[in-house]
Amino acid sequence: MTDTAQPTPDDPPRQTLVSGTTRLYGVLGDPVSQVQSPGLLNPVFARLGIDAVLVPVHVSPADLETVVRGLQRVGNVDGLFATVPHKASAALLADRCSTTVEITGSANALRREPDGAWYAENFDGSGFVSGLVQAGHQPKGARVALVGAGGAGSAIAAALLDAGVDRLTITDPDTPRLTALVDRLAAHWPGHVRAAERPPLAHSDIAVNATPLGLRPDDTLPFSPHALPPGAVVADIIMKPRDTRLLRETAALGLQTHHGSHMLTGQIDSYRAFFGLGTPR
């Protein structure tokens, strides 16, 4: 699937000609121009012979409910993806949801069920862990510092605990949000998760940025990689720019970097299964 999602110059991205019969998927974001999923999934649709298109949907937080309620009434909309800053709100706009969505309070995929209800799932965490494992960074038994307890951070926390990390430390300036998340996680994985004011970088094998810091060139660093031990991995969930300032500084220190794109490419198989989109021809 990675090959189909990242076409080479010999195999340029294709797009199904959109016609009256085309089924629709939307990705909700604010901003939205940076989203990678349409450019990744539309060539997959074409390759699978699926008459569908994933379009970007730029919507502000204030308008999210109005827009989603409208899109849910569109007969040929089969699914919606939610990205920053809509993942928490999206979870509330579904009729039913998965356990991961319950724990994290965050969704990044909604689909229309056969009975017409909308079901919410969260693939950020499982996609992140798949990407980490595929890149040779084993989370099982690791000590992980996670910065950011928002939508993506919550999902990544649940998936890392599910994958068997030994100790997960989460930081976030929004203390009530952080405490509530850690309480929900500790109920499922007691003894392995805690909140902290600052990430314990000197005693971490993997440090993860799950904040939006790094989207803009003048953003401050989510954390400084200098305190990490030799051999540590710094993972960023920012996809654009590919090399955030955090990852550039990490590389300059001789530490291992893990790009945000791994999280998305790790999710594509999951999306296909979730939306019932079959297998490549």
Place this chain on the structure above:
Amino acid sequence: MTDTAQPTPDDPPRQTLVSGTTRLYGVLGDPVSQVQSPGLLNPVFARLGIDAVLVPVHVSPADLETVVRGLQRVGNVDGLFATVPHKASAALLADRCSTTVEITGSANALRREPDGAWYAENFDGSGFVSGLVQAGHQPKGARVALVGAGGAGSAIAAALLDAGVDRLTITDPDTPRLTALVDRLAAHWPGHVRAAERPPLAHSDIAVNATPLGLRPDDTLPFSPHALPPGAVVADIIMKPRDTRLLRETAALGLQTHHGSHMLTGQIDSYRAFFGLGTPR
């Protein structure tokens, strides 16, 4: 424009790869799978180098307002098209409208204005008349029987009168709707328009079907072409099937036929100008 809208086998339809930066247009219909505009306009976008896609939006009359209010809040939606059965309702969902929309009470294109307001226009009538003239059927001075006083019929009536038909007779089983339309038209073009219970086919040069009859194979005929005089033209606004039963029976009688597709191809230049989409490269 006709060439770009109807690609040959040597020049297959292309589609811009939809990405995060793509601007959106939607065509609202119920049903929607038969709409031709995405298949016609998307290759035009590609040819013009415009990063935009026109997608079908299947919405029931009961859900139209919810869906349109949602789509109007989407930051990268620049325009909406309305087709059967939404043209009258669409006119009411704009903040401002053209004179044609005022007269006909019907819109088939809404665009976002620089101030954020939505402006409604109707191209069905002007597109129909352009198509008729391009095919060599001059409406000026003609006697025309128009069947159907709905969205498309109203727009075609106004455009035919504007083009100088000598006598326009309109029929529709919905008498209040018919009377109201004829009154509005007569205020602008007195002495040239009237309502009738049955189309005066024996005394018509052009007969137009502006009803949905013919979309389904088991539909009854909107009118019988047998009573028309030799040399008369029968125009259908149905685009799919291309050869409706009405047009097949007309051809079998040796009369002239005019296909529904002319109305849409006649509109594409108008749409481009309306949405500020520039000229082909």
